[in-house]
Amino acid sequence: MTLRSNLLRLSCATFAALGLAACSMAGVDREAAPLKPNQLEKLEKQLAGKVAGEPVNCIPLRSADNTIRVSDDIILYRVSKRLVYRNDLPNSCFGLGRDDDIIVVKTYGSQLCDGDIIQLVDRHSGFNKGACSLGQFVPYRTPAR
Secondary structure, rough: OHHHHHHHHHHHHHHHHHHHHHHHEEEEEEOOOOOOHHHHHHHHHHHOEEEEOOOOOOOEEHHHHOOOEEEOEEEEEEEEOOEEEEEEEEEEOOOOHHOEEEEEEEOOOOEEEEEEEEEEOOOOOOOOOEEEEOOOOOEOOOOOO
8 A cells, every 4th residue: 555545544534533523513412502692682683673473394495595693503594674583403503603604404395494404514625514403493573563
């Protein structure tokens, strides 16, 4: 074996181990961490004046264009000034709240649903940093006057 093939094997093994470590940390089953002041401010700003409705299992994909990451546990999908869906992930998604990774959504059809998988991909290297499942979507609407 050549030095080059040994280095290639070592590199592949290292990246595989790092990928497994990232996946094992991505869906950490724990109590949602309390929101930091800046996260709480972001959440309150987006939901101000809106009233929570009954949770739904799916939303149309077109409603998921404007994604707002609040924390590792909460994603908001802003449809309009009057409608925002809040998604509390069933398990914490390590790194989601930092807003520096790309969210890639695995969907089947024209809806984003409870249980669908989101992946975090490093914006610079393109490596998958973990995967998490979505929870139910709670609509927050501005009440009619």
